[in-house]
Amino acid sequence: MYKLFLFIIIPFLALSQKKLFSQKGMQPDFYVHQNGHIDLVFGLKNVIYYAKSTDKGLHFSEPQIVDSLPGLHLGMSRGPRIASSNKSIIITAIDKKGNLHAYRKGIKDPLWQHQIVNDIPEIAKEGFNAIASNSNGQFMVIWLDLRGNKKNKLMSAMSKNDGVNWEANKLIYASPDSSICECCQPNIIFNQNRISIMFRNWINGSRDMYTIHSFDEGKTFKSIEKQGEGTWKLNACPMDGGSLAFTKDNQVVSVWRREGNLFVSKEGIAQETKISDGRNASISAGQQAISVVWHQQGKIYVKSSQHSETQLIGEGRYPILKTINNKESITIWENQGDIYGKLLN
16 A cells, blocks of 8 residues: 655656757647557647657657647646547547537547537537546546536546547536536546546535546446545635546545645545645656656656655646656656656656
């Protein structure tokens, strides 16, 4: 079992940060295959770009244009998202009219196919979405949706054939008070038949993080769970959705922000562990350690449960951290219009 950030001192190597492309870009997202190959997406103005790496992020292909999407939502954790299977790559993005677009191509195909996923037009006005996949070729995309009562709720769509078709939209969660938080990115992870989602709720004036889980490939969701011990009374937009990951024993760990502080918590345990001041954190769970990256005042920091100190690793915002294998992970972020990455041992 993991002990969340009860530190022992073990060397933690952060290799040199690297600008990944000469091409400018914002809001990168990426997917890591079991063989270490990486699919990456980012945006610039109205254009969606894709690149790939076959050497664990040391080198990436020249970014290719996926599409020019008028009114592409981009910035403040909004932007295109990506997930992959053994057969296909899916990129999702939302335009400012409120439509959720999905772009699909086979692993070896040169061209992208396009679909609109929302079955009621122009209902994803806030522009937040997230996508995840499992090894069986199933994909689930989630987004903030205004249908029915014009209040934001968590909606989803599932593909069971590597993104060729999408099933009817399905409601995951609606706040019993009014709306879920309209300004925070939801997160989703998918492992075999298990799906876990984290989002910021809005109940009785508190904007706290919650997780909700499915153990039957998204057919039903249950076990909604508030994250942490405290609450955040706030009549404003945090613009911070946190992150979650599966541990080696298939439990969920999450990192999230309350006020100016970042906390880590584990599924089924109300206790929270403060990591640092900061915002927009991302978490990964390897075989031996849980690691977190975040930004604070234009700097990127990392902390591991196997190391006693926080490390500064670069400059920028909106880092995303994912495990490559038992020994390595990679974090990618934006900095003043450029995309940077760092391999972590």
